[in-house]
Amino acid sequence: MTLACPNYTHSPLQRNPPPLPKTKIEPISSQIKPCPVFSRMDQSKPHVDVFHYRNEEQSSYLLLQLNRLRQNRILTDVLLCSDNTEIPCHRNILASSSPYFTAMFCHHFRETNQEKVDLKGITSSILSDIVDYVYTGVITITMEIVLPLMQASSMLQYTRLFEACSSFLQEQLSPDNCLSMMRLAKILHCNSLKEKAREMAVQSFSDVSTSEDLCELSLSELMGYLEDDWLCAEEEQVFETLLAWIHHDPFSRRGAISDLFRKVRLRYIHPTYLFQFIASDPLVQSSTLCTEVIESVRRLMFSITTKCGSDLKPLWVTPRRFTCRETLVLVGGRKNNEQTSREALLFDERTQRWQWLAKLPLRLYKASYVCIHSILYVLGGLTMNTKHRVVSTTVYTLSLKTNQWRTTEPMIQPRFAHQSVSYLHFIFVLGGLGPEKQACDTVQRYNSMFNQWEAMVPMPTAVLNPAVAANDQRIYMFGGEDAMQNPVRMIQVYHIGRNMWSMMETRTVKNVSAPAAVIDDKIYIIGGR
Template sequence: MESKDFVTSFHAKLHQLWADSELCDVQLCVEEMVIPAHRIILAALSPYFKAMFCSHLNERQEFQIRIQGLNAQAVKAVVQFAYTADLCLSEETVQSVMQTASMMQISAIEKLCCTFLLEHMYPENCLGIRDFAHVMGCFELKEAADKYCEDHFFDVSQSEEFFQLNVDEVIGLISRDGLRVAKEEEVYAAVMRWVEFDPERSKQDIVRIMEHVRLPLVQWDFLTKKISRDELFVSNEECRNYLQQARAFQASSYHPDLINFAFNEAVPRSHPRAFFSAADRLYSIGGESSSREILSSFESFSPYTNEAKELPPLPEAKRSLGVAILDKIIYAFGGASGFQGSRTVHAFDIDKQEWQVKSPMCEVRSSLVAAVACGNILALGGHGENSVLTSAEKYNVEFNSWTFIPELLEPRSMAAVVVIESSLYLCGGYNGLEDLRSCHVLDTKIWQWSVCPSMNERRSMHGAAVLDGNIYVAGGLGHNTCLSSAEVFHVSTQQWTVVQALPGARRGFGLTVIGDTLYAAGGHDGTSVQGSILKYNKSTGDWASIGHLITKRGRFGLL
């Protein structure tokens, strides 16, 4: 018998002895439950029990030992773990098991409980997990829960736990630069939901919270037509002062002579949050027109005002390019100017409204995919000088340099990519012979590729985006047919399901998310290039047209 088999068999025999109450020399009395056990097993499991049984305490000789202040089921789960190495946990029991393990100094169980809580963290419970981790002194779990609260603020702010926060806890959350919100209006709405949940809360508390809402950064129309009419700002003088400061700050960009005390007071609240970037607008770059002209034009569209705006053109006309945004800088790289592929990289500073040239990529790439992960910009696959590529590379913004990263598992161009936390999902594409269903995932912590479930349909030149933690793909080209179908990958279950199709077929179009809403723009329907911009209603599954691109375009970059 191999040693591994022996250990398994030995554990099974120990478990059977315990289950049959054979040779048990101690009983733990917890609440109304009596749990038989063997002293030697408990002493080996826990320093708490070792001290109890290997000292001169009375419990050393007693057959029945009463344990106060612990949950009986939790203690039973801990004792069972000693005999089986299996820990039975649920969302209802995990905290009491972890408290029991902490008191008994069983670090292995504490780690398993922390892992369970991390894997079962949701917007509805993350604040509670954060507070529990703080009490337990589990700082890694607290840090992870804190980060989760920031990353899922929109959903967290609608939970019962958020409404129960006290004023200092609300301030501690909304004052963070790392809050992942598309626009400051989301923070304002969250605060107002907190206020409305308990209108009897102190007016002074509300004023303290409102000081940390960055009103100078909300849209002018929202500021003047919505906030200024809210009862809080009508009736409360201090809140009206915050409103006036925000208006003065925004007006100063058009009328510098208006700079006054209110402007200066607003400046500390005008610092953008880390994830604002350009998240309140759609950006369309390059591509090809209805007449197959390769474009350098660049435009933005606000889904909140339905306003389209021309921006300074890309210095070089390109189609099938990669685009990414990081720290309010839009990067456009690779692509093709006719039949010639490109390595060039240009960066657009949103604040300065100007383009700059950056270091070129290591390889020529057109029909590539681009993503941002771990603070780096990634360029993956695409068509090189002679063939479809398996190579991939990353751009270090600080050093303005490109380096190769592990190759794709198979060559592909015209694919789609999304990033969820540290995992990059590469979906579909074209390998030089056929359109693909396959999907691969790159763990950017260890830079290792693995296979994940394939899509229902073969797709290239399709769109992909992340909504509510799930991956939506739509449209594209499959078997030389332009597609309208759409499907979603549920990361938690690792399954693809079909969802409502686009209103019409689209390939070479853009799919992106702003806030909690999915948008599609441009593309080719198999007959002509389109310019409509569509909005997805996740409640009904319907798509609705909300506007048009200034220039109809396909095979372009969309952010």
């Protein structure tokens, strides 16, 4: 074969072909003329030297192609075996997807060069689902496979798949199964499921306490719930729960009554329930510690002068549980000079909804309101139903559990526009206006345990609309106004145990019709005029 060139031929057999003719070669750049388009672009905006391109679909496309290669057994180099089933895979894909397979194939284990790897403890169907998930990122979780899938994903160290199973189980949580889910979460070492299950058990303890699973709890597990400040249950129900747990296996559990009883916050139990039901329970009576605690509480409640002993103080000062069933009650009032309302409304913080309560038996103007142990007391007031308005001594009670109104022992003296405050199981009615609409300095005390009223020593100065709060055996009255509506700049303090008053004049106090509240031993006065 010969190659043809202008004015030049040679045979490929020639060893020394003649030299090529000398030709002047121009540089390529000199032969390229500037493109007008690029010239215009250069003039319109700065020149860009680098352009970073990202294909968002590349990773999913690559995964799709790898799965097709696997399905067609192309370039697969290992077989995962289970239940006589062989699943072809790529070592590099498995090693990239899990620390388990990284260690197996990259750290000189015997499986590194084995053609077949036998995975014990995993069924072939679950293994197939996991391999499909590795290559596609998709899996269907059902109640039938979630547990073996969780165990396999834990063993093979697929963390996100494990947490996906946990999220699925969290959606199935209910008061009936949350305790069994807790046990399952502990076995699987799944903290996210354990936390959610415990949260539901605490928030729905009223329902959980009636389940059979509760009786299967260990002593330490039950103690953990009963000492939780966020437990959503009344203290009466806490006591009934520990009784049910003991009665489930009385022979081995009755010795735990003393430890469990100390978890009941006796201060927030209605005295009638405490002394008539709890104190007479055979299990409680069989424990010396329990009877001593109840006797100490009895002395503390019946005698205000009795101070809390060091042995009882840890139980007595324990705060009320942050129950999710706290409610706000709205009673009476008037709008745009209309008639005083008889309506009562309750706002449930848990559901964030208002609901109607039974109406007041009659219209009352400027009565006072106190709540003790889920019982709302409406004291005195000016009756608005009759032709002639009467200052009332009547005390109405509304049970927030049964939604029923009743009357209890009336006050000693009729009052309206007065202040009321509770301390332990006592209610104190302070000042107010009498039948002649004169300002009163009287103090009346109601014992809710014995349904009895008694007169206490009067206050130093009669005031209307002060801010009132009770704390640490004392009632504090801040400011207020006299009968001529002049502000009273003083603080009056009543010592409950000693039945005596003290007072202090101060220019810093000037509040009328301002509510007061005690939080963490601090008194807060809000608004007013």
